Amino acid sequence: MSRVNLAIIGGGLVGASLALALQAGAKARGWKILLIEPFAPGDSFQPSYDARSSALSFGTRQIYQHLGLWQTISPRAEPIRQIQVSDRGRFGATRLDALEEGVPALGYVVENAWLGQCLWQGLDSEVVSWRCPAEVKAMQAIEGGYRLLLDDDTSLECDLAVLADGGRSGLREQLGIHVRRTPYEQSALIANITPGEAHCGQAFERFTEQGPMALLPLPDNRCALVWTRQGMDARRLAEIDERSFLRELQDAFGYRLGALRQVGARHLYPLALIEAQEQVRPHLVVLGNAAHSLHPIAGQGFNLSLRDVQSLADALLAGPQHPGDLATLQAYHQRQRLDQALTIGFSDQVTRLFGSNQPLLAAGRNIGLLGLDLLPPAKSWFARQAMGLGTRPDPRGQA
């Protein structure tokens, strides 16, 4: 039976990023890392690399820069120069501006398929190997590690198992790790849109009575739409013909980018806040969506997970030669606890505040938006949370 130092279960954006963050240090230590993933790289059904795009925060750019991958990612990373936050049918609106915040961009929008390709290409095959297509069916704690059983009936052992198999992780359940699940009773509809006018790096967060929407700038003057609606309504919007869809979208979004011309394939994601009640055990870490799945409207889920990834890699590479001791894993988790709590809280509060039709809350957010625009420190705080820098050193001057 083969044995590796680290087995990463799930080669999605988070699992592959962890392999990347570890590989240089792992090489120096002689560690072997194995990524196990059911979908072959480049397969369009791979859940992490579907038609979705991700808004990467400025903090995420800094992490990939540190890992030497930003240069590869950046040719297809569209900078967000401004974010306009508005409430349909109300006056409150605020505009966050990269120049005002002293950064080259508030964030970057990248297609997941592109990010996936960059990650795979960045992996060093001397340190990181793949079992793909392969799925972990079961895992069992053994002396000094875990034994993993794969779907081809082979098994392997590892010092440290990293569970990065996504929000619906079946293995998490098998291991008896409970989750707190708070359904939002909403689905996110995603699609790429071609607007009539140039987006000029503007991102729009717009709150409507039917749910919040984000329109993010993509390369080639396309925009990535994330439109949150009640489950049934989202399904209806996913099924109506393109012209009717564009008409409804135009009505909700307005003419900020002129007439909306074209819509690509539409996909639905049911939404819930999922938080694993345990993230570390001896020889085990739960990471990415398996640890915490957030509402996508504030664009924080992957950015938070990447900060976890960097922090875990730092802890492991400063820890003992055999990865997986509980003290190191607990120190990692302790270090990320505040960041996780703040980011999950920010994302959940923004979602609930802006998703509500209650007149008092709606009036409150209207005042909030007006207030944000009039109060530069509050606006800067909001911008720092949105940039994924809420618990990180101030990037101004480092750009």
Ligand SMILES: Cc1cc2nc3c(=O)[nH]c(=O)nc-3n(C[C@H](O)[C@H](O)[C@H](O)COP(=O)(O)OP(=O)(O)OC[C@H]3O[C@@H](n4cnc5c(N)ncnc54)[C@H](O)[C@@H]3O)c2cc1C
């Ligand atoms: C509509 C939408 C928009 C979003 N937009 C943003 C955004 O703008 N910014 C942001 O920061 N975040 C965003 N997110 C969140 C972001 O997509 C997630 O945080 C990210 O995809 C999590 O990656 P992951 O690798 O943890 O999980 P996943 O992407 O779910 O990947 C898990 C991987 O594990 C594999 N796997 C599953 N089971 C097994 C098994 N048994 N054995 C081996 N492998 C297995 C799967 O094939 C998959 O490749 C968005 C989410 C949604 C739904």
